[in-house]
Amino acid sequence: MLSKQDMTHYEIFGFILMKNMLDQKEIQVMTSEFETGLTRAENQTERTSFRKQLNWWNMGPDTPYLASILEQDKFLDIANQVLEGEAIGSFSSANSFSGNRTDWHPDTQAKHWKGLKFGVYLQSLNENTGALRVIPGSHKEPLHSDFKKIRLKESFNISEMKTDSGGLDVNEIPAYNTRIELGDVIMFDNHLWHGSYGGSEDRRLVTLGYFKNPKTKEELASAVQAVQQEKQARATFPLLARHPEWTNNKGNNKTRQFWIDRLKYIGYI
Numbered sequence: 001m002l003s004k005q006d007m008t009h010y011e012i013f014g015f016i017l018m019k020n021m022l023d024q025k026e027i028q029v030m031t032s033e034f035e036t037g038l039t040r041a042e043n044q045t046e047r048t049s050f051r052k053q054l055n056w057w058n059m060g061p062d063t064p065y066l067a068s069i070l071e072q073d074k075f076l077d078i079a080n081q082v083l084e085g086e087a088i089g090s091f092s093s094a095n096s097f098s099g100n101r102t103d104w105h106p107d108t109q110a111k112h113w114k115g116l117k118f119g120v121y122l123q124s125l126n127e128n129t130g131a132l133r134v135i136p137g138s139h140k141e142p143l144h145s146d147f148k149k150i151r152l153k154e155s156f157n158i159s160e161m162k163t164d165s166g167g168l169d170v171n172e173i174p175a176y177n178t179r180i181e182l183g184d185v186i187m188f189d190n191h192l193w194h195g196s197y198g199g200s201e202d203r204r205l206v207t208l209g210y211f212k213n214p215k216t217k218e219e220l221a222s223a224v225q226a227v228q229q230e231k232q233a234r235a236t237f238p239l240l241a242r243h244p245e246w247t248n249n250k251g252n253n254k255t256r257q258f259w260i261d262r263l264k265y266i267g268y269i
Contacts, residue, residue: 014139015188052098056239110222115211127177130199139189
């Protein structure tokens with residue numbers, strides 16, 4: 001669980017780095033299952049854009065640890081703490097990057113959406129080797145919208161790539177550059193602007209997505225927008241799928257079943 005100071009840090013800056021959250025055994029299992037998914041992705045899809053990115057979800061029987069990780073207390077308790085006890089686990093994902101940069105972007109533009117992502121890098125990284133860069137406070141207005149005024153050299157919006165020769169490169173934007181050691185986990189708000197620079201040809205990232213159960217008219221409208229965004233992403237990354245093994249919930253996990261019911265109601269499933 002986050003301390004009061006940690007919560008204040010997250011609320012103000014939109015992210016927090018949690019040191020030594022995972023042990024060596026957990027990292028080893030995640031790495032093994034990552035490689036299983038990577039082999040599948042390399043056989044079935046192509047790397048995308050200047051990111052040279054493969055993206056897939058780990059929600060099937062060949063990645064059992066990562067398929068169930070959303071339900072682990074160490075992640076779910078924090079997600080519920082941040083999302084006011086209303087967290088819904090949405091995806092367990094993996095990314096393989098061979099490019100040396102990821103453009104600046106938020107994970108959502110839906111105004112009334114409240115969600116977060118846990119990021120687990122499977123190697124130690126710094127600002128020169130592809131660790132996450134963030135714009136502190138950009139999950140809130142007016143900075144979130146003000147950032148859009150900056151001309152960026154490159155941007156990749158799910159399926160559309162844009163370039164501006166007069167724009168700024170990723171590393172030319174003033175930012176907070178994280179330093180990641182194996183076992184560290186970074187959590188950030190879905191509205192936070194983030195990117196990376198200097199990545200190696202084998203940068204590995206596992207991400208877990210949670211969002212607050214939408215109830216108001218405005219929240220449900222933003223959820224519909226998020227569903228459409230996911231569908232657009234799937235057109236570029238076809239392996240972003242909730243495997244029937246996960247949605248059938250043969251283990252009758254009550255928490256997962258509640259998530260599945262809400263995901264169906266909203267339109268994700």
